[in-house]
Structures are given as structure tokens and as C-alpha cells.
Amino acid sequence: MSNRFLRGAAILATALACGSAGAQGLGLKTGPGPSGAASPLLQTPQLPATPAEALPQTRPQPDSDGIAAVVGSQVITQYDIQLRLRAAEEQIRRQGAQMPPLAQLRAELLNQLIDQLALAQYAQENGITVSNDTVDRAIAQVAAGYKLTPEQFRQQVTSQGLGWSDYKEQIKREILIGRLRERDVASRIKISDQEVDDFLANQAKQPLSAQTQIQLAQIFVPLPSQPSAEQVSEARARIDAALAKLRQGRDFAKLAAEYSQGPEAKDGGNLGVRPANQWPRLFIDAIRGLTPGEISAVIRSPAGFHILKLVAEQGAQTPAATAMQSQVREIVLKASGGKAQESAVKELDGIRQAVEKGEVQFSAKARELSQDVTSAKKGGDLGWILPGELPPALDAALNRLNPGQVSQPITLPGKVVLLQLVDRREHALAPAQERAVARNILLQQKEAKDFDELVKDVRARTYVRIPSADS
Structure with a gap:
């Protein structure tokens, strides 16, 4: 079994327990996110269930003495950051994106983890709780999504170098943050009629091409970072077998479940809906000229082999909202x-x-x-x-x-x-319905912005110490 699922498993468990989601896929264009949104370095296609974040092919060796940061009463070890760094590197490689400088990526991951610890501590100090049953149910659903028994899932997690109690604590922390966001941010947001009017007026001024929303699905066969000729040959044979069946008229979703080895395989390969400029350039080039329902040829990225299906394309030739x-x-x-x-x-x-x-x-x-x-x-x-x-x-x-x-x-x-x-x-959309969708997009955009402000405020109040490199 591939070991590319730990970060995705953590985020999926949080989503299942908290009910959080972004503003993509609503049929109207959304603008760029605030500074608190997911970093472009780590951005993945939005999926129905779990993002395609990956684990390292080889795990780092723990350095129990190394302290990366102290956040309130908790310590972040160098090993914590190294695990996340390897996962992020694998994720970026799978996307075919350009790898940022290692120091930049490491600093970003450290800051993200500091924010998470600070927010979770703040949530608990302000009366938010998460029961063990809630954590267990979230993890059990993740295991089922990967077609693993609870014990098999536990073995997969611990085989990647993360202790089981640490993994459960990570899930609990992220559920706490989701509940904090719902209680202190989302529930307090109001959108005025004037804001909706301004949003719709701005939409009308945008060129249609900028409004294009693309939904993709994929069949994905991964390769390690330095594959042998035999590994490339085996992966190519697997993806070619899937392509041959597709050309015989077989159902894409069923073949994705059978052949694909990405975390979205259980969802028929569905990668979700995103604006065209937020998909990897390799993907956009591969689907150029396709109409909805058609599939691409086999393409190879640094992560492996892909077959893409253009599920839907909305906006470019659709003047009506x-x-x-x-x-x-x-x-x-x-x-x-x-x-x-x-x-x-x-x-x-x-x-x-x-x-x-x-x-x-x-x-x-x-x-x-x-x-x-x-x-x-x-x-x-x-x-x-x-x-x-x-x-x-x-x-x-x-x-x-x-x-x-x-x-x-x-x-x-x-x-x-x-x-x-x-x-x-x-x-x-009728005019009234268009306004309802616009209001929903504005709610989610404002929620992201207000949550970003909450993160900054909590971070400023929290004791944080990052030892210098020479200490």
C-alpha cells in the first residue's frame, strides 16, 4: 500500500468533523483569497473529500533534542517540521510545480504549525472542547475512506514516523480550530445588499475567460522521486491499460477506482472545481481543445502518469450566470x-x-x-x-x-x-438566485478574511520563541 496519505488523512478527518469548505465550485468566479488562505506553495486541487497531500517516500530520522519553536506551553520539535517538510516536498512534486527554496518552505511550515498550536490553545482556553469520541469517529471515517480497518490505518500512520497519540492530538487540534472558526467568525458575519450589488457589478466587468471554472477528474499512477526503469515501465503499463479501457467506452469513475492510486480514486478520480488559472499548467495544456466528457492522452509529471477527464467547463462560453x-x-x-x-x-x-x-x-x-x-x-x-x-x-x-x-x-x-x-x-440563475449565490461567496470570502485577522490576533497574544540557528 502506498504511504502517500497522512496529511490528507488529517485534513479529511478535520473536514468530516467540522464541516468546513471553501468557496470554490459554486458556479461564480471567486477572487484571490486573503493572506490567510492556503499558500500557493502548498495549494492542491479542491477535492470532495481529501486533498492530494503526500507523505515522504523515506521518513526522516527523529532528533529528539531539536526544538524548532516553543508555543505557549507546547514545543514543536525539529522532527515535527521535518515530517511536514518531506510531505510538502512530495505534494509539490506530485503537482509538477516548481520547488521553492527549502528555507522558505520550512519557514512557512513552521509558521503554519505555530498558528495551529496557538489557535488550539486559545480555543480550549475559551471553552471549546472536543471529545475523544468525536476524534475517534473522524479517524474511523478516514480509515473507511481508504478501505482500511482501524488497525491497518493505525499501522500506516505509525509506519510514517508519527506516534498514534500524536496523530490523534493533531486531529483534535484541527477540529478545535474548525469549531473556533465557526463560533467566533462564521456565525458573526453579515453581508449587506449593497455588498451583493457591488459584487455582481464587478462580475459583469470581468472578461469571460477569467470566469472559467474547470472541473477535472484523473486516473493517477505515481512514481517515486527517482524511479528505476522497471518502476517507470510498470507504471506506464498500468496507466496504458486504463487508457485502453477508456477508449473502449468504459466508465471513467469506475476505472479510476480500479486503477488510480491517488487519494481521490475512491471518489471516481474527482479533483473538484477550480478557476482555470489555479490548475497546474501541465493539466491545462493537456485538456486544451477537449469538450466536457472527453479525456486527455497520458501525460507524465514529476509525480507520475495521469489521464485527465474534463468533467465540466463553466463560464467561458456561458454569458448567463x-x-x-x-x-x-x-x-x-x-x-x-x-x-x-x-x-x-x-x-x-x-x-x-x-x-x-x-x-x-x-x-x-x-x-x-x-x-x-x-x-x-x-x-x-x-x-x-x-x-x-x-x-x-x-x-x-x-x-x-x-x-x-x-x-x-x-x-x-x-x-x-x-x-x-x-x-x-x-x-x-434567476436574478434572486444569482444574488443568493453571490451572497454565499461573499460570506465565505469574508469568513476567510476575518479568520485571518483572528489568527494574527491570537498569534500576537501567544508566547512564541524560535531558537536561533546557532543556539
Whole structure:
């Protein structure tokens, strides 16, 4: 089994537990993120479930005496940074991007980890808690996503040099930060009608090419950083076998699940939706001239071999504003208080697992159990939903699903919700709907900006010491 999944596993577990998502894939162009957004050095395609971040092919040797930084009451070791540095190098290599200077990359990773520790400490000091059950459920779902038993997953994590308790603490820390962001940032944001007007007016002034949103899927066969001729030959044979079946008319998603060795394989190879200028140049060149539904030839990047599918291209030839609608079902359990919510989460998670195994129908369970009277009568059916029409946490959960998939239980004030994405379609927006989508994009942009300010404020208040190189 490939060992390229630890960072992705950490971020996926956090996303499942916190319900966070970006503003991409909503059908309208978004501007560049604030300074607190993901660094271009480490940016990856936005995926439904897990980013394609990689682990090193060889793990660093621990230096137990090396201290990289002291943050409040916690210590960051040189080994912590070395693990992340190797993972980041592998990620950049897989993308085919230019490797930045090592010192620059290391400094960025150290600063990111300092921010994470400071935020997690601040969250706990201000009353935010994460139970062991929450952490365990998030990790269990990650293991299932990689088709591993909990014990196999644990072995994979520890084989990369990270202790199991350290990994669990990392997941807990990131869930704490997600909850802090929701409580102290997202829930307080308001968007005025004038801001929506200004956003739409600015959209109209942009050239259409700048508005192009591209959705890609891939079949990916990796290569190590210095492959032997035999390794290249084996990888090429595997990708060529997949291409031959594609040319026979076989389903791309099924072949991705069978042949691809990237973390997105379980999602049919789906890499998500991004503006054209945020995809690697190699990918854009490979799909040039394709129409939606067509596939590229085999291309080779420093990471390995790829076959790309242009799933959708939106904006360049679409003068009318459009967005992706989602057909959604829900199951709602009312719950107030920690114990009631924990019980509801466990019950809905059991339903999710049963639906995924084909043991029950989501609609039948909605009719039987859902406490939203209106939707329960219709098997939980909410109809076709546009971005911004549901609470942000539910929108975020939908953004990570492919048709047929079921979300993790989502905790909202007074209730816990389970969603099923039935289908998606492109929808021409009426003026009122266009405003709703625009408002949702502005909410997410403002949330990112305000969270950046919170990070700076917390960092300024936190005791941080970085030993000099010669100390």
C-alpha cells in the first residue's frame, strides 16, 4: 500500500468533523483569497473529500533534542517540521510545480504549525472542547475512506514516523480550530445588499475567460522521486491499460477506482472545481481543445502518469450566470445539549453506514425517523438546492459529496442533520438566485478574511520563541 496519505488523512478527518469548505465550485468566479488562505506553495486541487497531500517516500530520522519553536506551553520539535517538510516536498512534486527554496518552505511550515498550536490553545482556553469520541469517529471515517480497518490505518500512520497519540492530538487540534472558526467568525458575519450589488457589478466587468471554472477528474499512477526503469515501465503499463479501457467506452469513475492510486480514486478520480488559472499548467495544456466528457492522452509529471477527464467547463462560453444545483435529502433529529447531540450523532452515523452498505434506503429512514415533518413525508426530499440556500455547515457538507453519497452527521443548534446528495445539475440563475449565490461567496470570502485577522490576533497574544540557528 502506498504511504502517500497522512496529511490528507488529517485534513479529511478535520473536514468530516467540522464541516468546513471553501468557496470554490459554486458556479461564480471567486477572487484571490486573503493572506490567510492556503499558500500557493502548498495549494492542491479542491477535492470532495481529501486533498492530494503526500507523505515522504523515506521518513526522516527523529532528533529528539531539536526544538524548532516553543508555543505557549507546547514545543514543536525539529522532527515535527521535518515530517511536514518531506510531505510538502512530495505534494509539490506530485503537482509538477516548481520547488521553492527549502528555507522558505520550512519557514512557512513552521509558521503554519505555530498558528495551529496557538489557535488550539486559545480555543480550549475559551471553552471549546472536543471529545475523544468525536476524534475517534473522524479517524474511523478516514480509515473507511481508504478501505482500511482501524488497525491497518493505525499501522500506516505509525509506519510514517508519527506516534498514534500524536496523530490523534493533531486531529483534535484541527477540529478545535474548525469549531473556533465557526463560533467566533462564521456565525458573526453579515453581508449587506449593497455588498451583493457591488459584487455582481464587478462580475459583469470581468472578461469571460477569467470566469472559467474547470472541473477535472484523473486516473493517477505515481512514481517515486527517482524511479528505476522497471518502476517507470510498470507504471506506464498500468496507466496504458486504463487508457485502453477508456477508449473502449468504459466508465471513467469506475476505472479510476480500479486503477488510480491517488487519494481521490475512491471518489471516481474527482479533483473538484477550480478557476482555470489555479490548475497546474501541465493539466491545462493537456485538456486544451477537449469538450466536457472527453479525456486527455497520458501525460507524465514529476509525480507520475495521469489521464485527465474534463468533467465540466463553466463560464467561458456561458454569458448567463449559472450555478450547480444539488438535489438533496435530509434526516433531522432534534437534540439540545451535549448528551442528546452525541446520541443523535451516533444514531445518524449508524444510518449513514447502513445506507452505504445498501442495507437500508435513505428515503425510507427519513420517513421513519426524521423529525422535520415537512421533508419526512417526502422521504427527506428537499428538492433542488442552490449554494447559499442552506446553512453554511450544510452547504459545506454538500460540497464534499458526489451523487449518491451520504454526509457525516452535522450538528446545528438544536438538531443534528444527515444529508444525501441525489444528483447535481447546472442551473441558469434567476436574478434572486444569482444574488443568493453571490451572497454565499461573499460570506465565505469574508469568513476567510476575518479568520485571518483572528489568527494574527491570537498569534500576537501567544508566547512564541524560535531558537536561533546557532543556539
